[in-house]
Amino acid sequence: MRFTVFSLLFLCFGLTANAQFSINVSFSDISAEAVWPVEVYNKTTGEKFVLKQSPSVISVPENKAYDFTFYAEDFGTVDMTLSPSEKVVEVKFLKVELLSEVVIQKQREKLFALNKLRDVEETAIYAGKKTEVVSVDQLTVNKAVNNTRQVYSQVVGLTINEGSDGGLQLSVGGRGLNPNRTSNFNTRQNGYDISADVLGYPESYYTPPVEALQEIQVVRGAASLQYGTQFGGLINFKLHDPSTKKMEIVLRNTLGSYGLYTNFSSLSGTVGKFSYYTYFNYKQGDGFRPNSEFSSRNFFANLNYAFSEKTSIHFDYTNLNYLAQQPGGLTDLMFNQDPEQSNRARNWFDVHWNLFAFQLKHKFSSNDNFSLQLFGLDAQRQAVGYRQNRVSADDVPGSNRDLISGKFANWGAEARYLRKYKIGSQNNALLLGAKYYQAHNREFQGAGSTGSGPDFELADDAMTQYTYPNLNLAIFGENVFRISDKFSITPGFRYESIRTKANGFYRNVLYDLAGNVILDETINEKIDKKREIFLFGIGMAHKMDNGFELYGNVSRNYRSVTYNDIRTSTPGLAIDPGIDDEKGYTSDVGIRGKFNDKISLDASVFALYYGEKIGEYLAENPNGAAGLVRYRTNVGNALTYGFEAMVDWKLDRTFFDSPDFSWNVFANGALTGSEYLDSDAGNIEGNKVEFVPLVNVKTGTGVGYRNVLATIQLTYYSDQFTDASNSKSDPNDNTYGVFGQIPSYYVADLGLSYKWRNWKLESGINNFTNNNYFTRRATGYPGPGIIPSETRTFYVTLEVVF
Numbered sequence: 001m002r003f004t005v006f007s008l009l010f011l012c013f014g015l016t017a018n019a020q021f022s023i024n025v026s027f028s029d030i031s032a033e034a035v036w037p038v039e040v041y042n043k044t045t046g047e048k049f050v051l052k053q054s055p056s057v058i059s060v061p062e063n064k065a066y067d068f069t070f071y072a073e074d075f076g077t078v079d080m081t082l083s084p085s086e087k088v089v090e091v092k093f094l095k096v097e098l099l100s101e102v103v104i105q106k107q108r109e110k111l112f113a114l115n116k117l118r119d120v121e122e123t124a125i126y127a128g129k130k131t132e133v134v135s136v137d138q139l140t141v142n143k144a145v146n147n148t149r150q151v152y153s154q155v156v157g158l159t160i161n162e163g164s165d166g167g168l169q170l171s172v173g174g175r176g177l178n179p180n181r182t183s184n185f186n187t188r189q190n191g192y193d194i195s196a197d198v199l200g201y202p203e204s205y206y207t208p209p210v211e212a213l214q215e216i217q218v219v220r221g222a223a224s225l226q227y228g229t230q231f232g233g234l235i236n237f238k239l240h241d242p243s244t245k246k247m248e249i250v251l252r253n254t255l256g257s258y259g260l261y262t263n264f265s266s267l268s269g270t271v272g273k274f275s276y277y278t279y280f281n282y283k284q285g286d287g288f289r290p291n292s293e294f295s296s297r298n299f300f301a302n303l304n305y306a307f308s309e310k311t312s313i314h315f316d317y318t319n320l321n322y323l324a325q326q327p328g329g330l331t332d333l334m335f336n337q338d339p340e341q342s343n344r345a346r347n348w349f350d351v352h353w354n355l356f357a358f359q360l361k362h363k364f365s366s367n368d369n370f371s372l373q374l375f376g377l378d379a380q381r382q383a384v385g386y387r388q389n390r391v392s393a394d395d396v397p398g399s400n401r402d403l404i405s406g407k408f409a410n411w412g413a414e415a416r417y418l419r420k421y422k423i424g425s426q427n428n429a430l431l432l433g434a435k436y437y438q439a440h441n442r443e444f445q446g447a448g449s450t451g452s453g454p455d456f457e458l459a460d461d462a463m464t465q466y467t468y469p470n471l472n473l474a475i476f477g478e479n480v481f482r483i484s485d486k487f488s489i490t491p492g493f494r495y496e497s498i499r500t501k502a503n504g505f506y507r508n509v510l511y512d513l514a515g516n517v518i519l520d521e522t523i524n525e526k527i528d529k530k531r532e533i534f535l536f537g538i539g540m541a542h543k544m545d546n547g548f549e550l551y552g553n554v555s556r557n558y559r560s561v562t563y564n565d566i567r568t569s570t571p572g573l574a575i576d577p578g579i580d581d582e583k584g585y586t587s588d589v590g591i592r593g594k595f596n597d598k599i600s601l602d603a604s605v606f607a608l609y610y611g612e613k614i615g616e617y618l619a620e621n622p623n624g625a626a627g628l629v630r631y632r633t634n635v636g637n638a639l640t641y642g643f644e645a646m647v648d649w650k651l652d653r654t655f656f657d658s659p660d661f662s663w664n665v666f667a668n669g670a671l672t673g674s675e676y677l678d679s680d681a682g683n684i685e686g687n688k689v690e691f692v693p694l695v696n697v698k699t700g701t702g703v704g705y706r707n708v709l710a711t712i713q714l715t716y717y718s719d720q721f722t723d724a725s726n727s728k729s730d731p732n733d734n735t736y737g738v739f740g741q742i743p744s745y746y747v748a749d750l751g752l753s754y755k756w757r758n759w760k761l762e763s764g765i766n767n768f769t770n771n772n773y774f775t776r777r778a779t780g781y782p783g784p785g786i787i788p789s790e791t792r793t794f795y796v797t798l799e800v801v802f
Contacts, residue, residue: 021063021084026055027072027091035072035093037244037270043067047118052309055088059366061427073244076104101707101755102662105138116592116602117217119488119541120429122361123371123416124226125478126219128490128539128553130588130604132156132646134216140702140711140751142764142795143210144254144262145283148172149715150749150766151210153698155218156602156644157670159691159717161776162789165294165324166260166283168351170207171776175608176640176674176689177232179776181205184559185232186223190239190302190316192357192375196408197439198228200470200500200563205381206320206353207237209281209298211252211264214240221586221608222553225476225492225537226433229558231586231608239302242275243268249802256795259286259293277302288790289327290342296322310363318355323348323454326385329778329785331392331737332729339772339788343394346401347385348454349781354378367420376411382456383781384448391737391785400459403448404781410439410470426482437472443563466504466525468563473497486543492555496533502526502563531581533558548593548601557584561614573779574622576633583611590644598653603645610638615690616779617681617725618739630738630779635724636679638689642672662704670696676724684724693720693744707755716746722777737785738777745773747789762797766790 027035037052044066051058060066063084070078075093082089096104119127132155136143141150146167148160161171161179170187173179181203187195195202215238219227223234252264266279277300284295299319306312328344357375364370382405386395416433446462449455478492503526510519537555544550559582590604615635618628651663674689700713719741721727729740751764770792778787 021060023058023060023066023082023084024055024088025051025058025082025091026088027051027070027093028054029075029093029095035075037072038091039071041069041071043069058082060084100660101709101753102704103659105704105709106659106662109135109138117219119480120418120420123369123418123431123433125418125429125431125480125490125492127480127488128541128551129222130220130551130553130590130602130606132218132602134218136210136213136215140709140753140762140764141749142751142766143762144252144256144264144795144797145260146170146207146210147749147766149698149747150713150751151216153700153713153715154646154648154666154668155216156646156668157606157642157672157696159693159696159720159775161787163782163787164258164287164289164292164790166262166285166296167210168207168283168294168296168322168324170204172235173691174232175606175642175672176610176638176692178691182232182235183562184230185235186227186230188227188234188236189318189355190314190357191236191359192316192355192373192414193412193437194237194318194355194377196377196379196381196406197410197441197468197470197562198412198437199472199498199560200439200441200468201406201408202230202562205351205379206318206355208239208300208318209264209279211281212239212266212279212300214238220588220606221557222537222539222555222588224535224555224557224586225478225494226431228435228474229494229496229533229535229560231557231559231582231584231610239300240266240268240277242270242277242302242304244270246271250799251802252797252799254795254797256285257793258288259284260793260795261285273306275304275306283322287325287327288793289340289788291325291327291345291347292342294322294324296320298322312361314357314359314361316355316357318353320351320353323350325349325454326383326782328385329391329737329783329787331734331785332731332740333734334392334737335772335774335786335788336731339774340791343392344386346395346397346452347387347782348383348456350380350382350454350456352380369416369418371416373414374411375413377408379408381406381408384454384456385781387780387784389784390735391783392734397452398450400450401448402445403456403458404443404445405456406441406443408439408441410437410441412437423481426484428482429480430477431479432477434476435472435474437470437474439468439470441468441470441563442466443468461507463509464504464506466502466563469501469503471499488541490539490541490553492537492539494533494535496535496558497530498533498560499528499530500560501528531560544593546593548591550591551604552587552589554585554587557586558582573616574619574629574631576631579614579632580612580634582614582634584609584613598650600648601646603643603647605643606641608640610640610689612636613638613676613689615724617684617723618727628736628739630723633681635676635681636684637677638674639677640672640674640689640692642670644670660706662702662709665701666699668698672696679724681724687724687726688721690721690723693718709753711751713749713751714746715748717742717744717775719744737783738779740777742775742777743773745771745775747771747773758801760797760799760801762795762799764795766793766795768792 117126117131157174171179177184217236219234247269250266254262262283268277281298326347327342360372414435444462444465447460476494535556539553542550592602612634616630619631648666674692695718697716702711727739753762776787
C-alpha cells in the first residue's frame with residue numbers, strides 16, 4: 001500500500017502540468033467606481049473562484065473562448081464570453097436595489113443553483129457520481145423549523161422521519177436505509193464530521209439551521225471511497241460564506257402555530273485578509289401535542305485569515321444546547337382516535353454539543369491543492385422518561401423513569417492533496433488523502449428519578465455502563481482519467497483499519513408474569529474488535545453534444561455495527577448478542593443535463609446490495625420473558641433497486657419573455673423495489689425490505705412577479721414496512737404501536753415571500769390540508785410507539801439585512 005501511494009505521487013509530479021493563458025479584467029459600476037471582490041463562475045470549465053481586486057487576471061487552460069458569470073455582493077450578475085487577450089476587459093455591474101427580487105433570483109441561479117457538484121472541486125472528486133446540490137437561498141420554504149420535506153424537495157428518493165421539535169434533528173434515509181437521525185449517511189458541516197461517533201454511533205443530534213446554510217451537498221453511495229463507510233453516502237452542510245462587506249447583520253424573527261418563536265441573527269464581514277461569519281439561533285415552542293415543549297440555543301463562529309492568494313486558515317466553533325419534552329408514542333388505536341393525545345408527561349431529552357474545526361488550505365500551484373482539516377467533538381445527550389412496553393398504559397406518577405446518558409469525546413484529522421495534470425492533451429486529476437479518527441465515549445443506562453422534570457441523575461445502580469474507545473485510520477484515493485474530451489473514467493479505493501472496543505457491564509434481570517424478579521445478574525464484558533477493510537469503486541461519465549451527461553458508478557460499502565445496536569436496553573426490543581458488521585455494494589447509472597436551459601433532468605436507475613443487513617422482526621422474547629418483541633439481528637442479504645428522476649421545467653423561459661416574471665414546475669419521483677434474498681430467520685426470505693415505499697413523489701410549482709414569490713408543494717409516499725417480518729398494521733392494537741406498516745400519506749405545503757429594499761416578509765402554511773399521518777414507529781425514544789406528524793401549522797418570518 002505504501003509503495004503504491006508514493007509511486008502514484010511520483011508519477012503525478014512527473015506528468016505534464018497544464019499550460020496557462022490569461023484574461024485581464026476590471027470591474028466597476030455604472031458610475032465607474034471600482035467593484036470588488038467578485039465571484040467568478042467559468043461555465044465552460046465549471047470552476048468557481050473569487051477575485052479580490054480590480055483589475056485582475058483570470059487563468060484559463062487553453063487559448064479559446066470561455067463563458068463567464070460574474071457576481072458581486074449588492075450587484076446583479078453579468079454574463080460574458082471572453083478569450084485570452086492583452087487588452088483589459090471591462091465588466092460593468094448594476095446595483096441590486098434597481099432590480100426586482102425575481103430578477104435577482106434568476107441571476108443567482110446562474111451562479112449558485114447548480115443541481116450537481118462539479119467533477120473536481122478544491123480537494124474533492126465527484127466525476128461519475130450521483131450528486132445533488134440544494135441552493136438554500138433559492139428556496140421559499142419554512143426555513144425557521146428546517147422543514148425537511150420542503151428543503152429536500154428536489155433530492156430524489158429520500159425517506160423522512162418527521163418530528164415537531166422545531167427541526168432540531170434531521171432524520172433522512174432512502175433506498176431501504178433507516179432514516180433515524182440520518183445514521184446511514186456520513187453527515188458533515190463545512191467538510192468535517194458532526195455525528196456523535198462516526199463508527200460507533202453515527203447519529204446526528206445536531207443539525208445546523210437552514211437559515212445559516214448556503215447549500216446542502218448530497219453524494220450517494222459512491223461517496224464511501226472519499227468520506228467513509230456509509231451506504232447512504234454523504235450529506236455536507238455548507239454554511240454561508242462571510243459577507244464581502246466590512247460588516248453585515250441579518251435578523252430573522254419567526255412566529256408560528258403552537259407557540260413557535262425563533263430568532264436567527266448573523267454577523268459577518270471581511271476586513272482586509274480577515275473574514276468572519278457568526279450566528280445565534282434561538283427556538284422555542286409548545287408542539288402540537290401536549291407535553292411537547294422545546295427550547296434550543298445554537299451559536300456558531302467561523303473565522304478566516306488569508307495569508308495570500310495561495311494560503312489560508314479557517315476556524316469553526318459550534319455550540320448547541322437544547323431541551324425537549326417528549327410526549328411519547330401511540331398505539332394504532334390511540335392514533336386513530338386522536339393523534340394529538342399524549343399519556344407521557346415525564347419524558348425529557350437533553351443535548352449539549354460542542355464542535356471544533358481548524359482547516360489549512362494551500363495551493364502549491366494552480367494545479368496543486370492541499371487541505372488539512374482538524375476537528376473535534378465534546379458532547380452529551382441524555383434522555384429520561386417512562387417507557388412502558390404497553391404504550392397505552394398511563395404513566396405512573398412517583399415511579400422510577402428510565403435514564404440513558406451518553407458522553408462523546410472524539411477528534412480527527414483529514415489531509416487531502418489534489419493534483420491536476422495532463423496526459424497528452426487531456427486534463428486529469430489525482431486525489432490522495434488520509435484520515436485519522438479517535439473516540440472515547442461513555443454511556444450508562446438505569447433507573448432515573450421519580451419526579452416529573454428534566455432530572456438526569458441515576459436513582460440506583462446502572463443497568464448498563466460502558467466505555468467505547470474507537471480508533472480508525474483510512475487512506476483513500478481517486479483519479480479522473482479523461483480518455484477523450486467527452487469520456488472519463490474515475491477509479492478509486494479506500495483502505496480502513498478499524499479498532500472498536502467496549503469495556504463495561506450489563507445487568508440481566510428477568511421477571512415472572514406477576515412482575516417479580518426471578519434473576520438479577522451482572523455480566524462484565526471486554527470486547528476488542530479489529531478489522532481491515534478494502535473498498536474499491538469506479539465511475540464513468542460521457543458528456544454528450546447536446547449538453548447532457550451519461551454517468552455510472554459502482555462501489556463497495558461497509559458499515560460497522562454500532563454500540564447502540566448492541567447494548568442499549570429498550571422495552572419491546574431484544575438484540576442478538578452475535579450481531580455483526582454489514583457489507584455490500586451500491587451502483588447508479590443515469591443521465592443528467594438541461595434542454596436549452598429550460599428543462600433540467602437527472603434520471604437514473606440504482607441498485608443497493610446489502611449483505612448481512614441489520615434489521616428487526618417480530619419474535620418471542622429470547623431472554624425468557626413473556627411477550628412479543630422486535631428482535632434486532634443480521635437479518636440476511638437484501639437487494640434494493642429502483643428508478644429515480646428529477647425534472648424541473650422553467651415555464652417562464654419557455655412561454656414568456658419577461659425578466660420580472662418567473663414560473664417553474666418540478667417533479668421528483670422514485671419507484672423502488674426491494675427483497676430479502678435469503679435469511680436464516682424464518683418467514684423473512686422473499687419479504688420486502690423495511691423503509692422502502694414503492695412510490696415516493698414530491699412535486700410542486702413556484703411563481704414569482706417582481707418582489708413576490710410563491711411555492712406550493714405536494715408530497716406523497718405509498719405505504720412501507722417497518723420490520724423485516726413485514727408485519728401488518730392492526731387498527732385495533734392498543735398495546736404496542738411498534739408493529740405494523742407506515743400507511744401511505746400525502747401532505748401539501750405553501751410558501752410566500754415579499755421583499756422591499758432590505759426587508760423581507762415570509763409566510764406559509766405547512767400541511768394545509770390538515771392530514772393526520774405518521775412517518776415513524778419508534779422502538780425507543782421518543783416513543784416507543786407511533787410518532788404522529790404535525791397537523792396544519794402557520795408561520796410568518798420578518799427579515800432585515802443591514
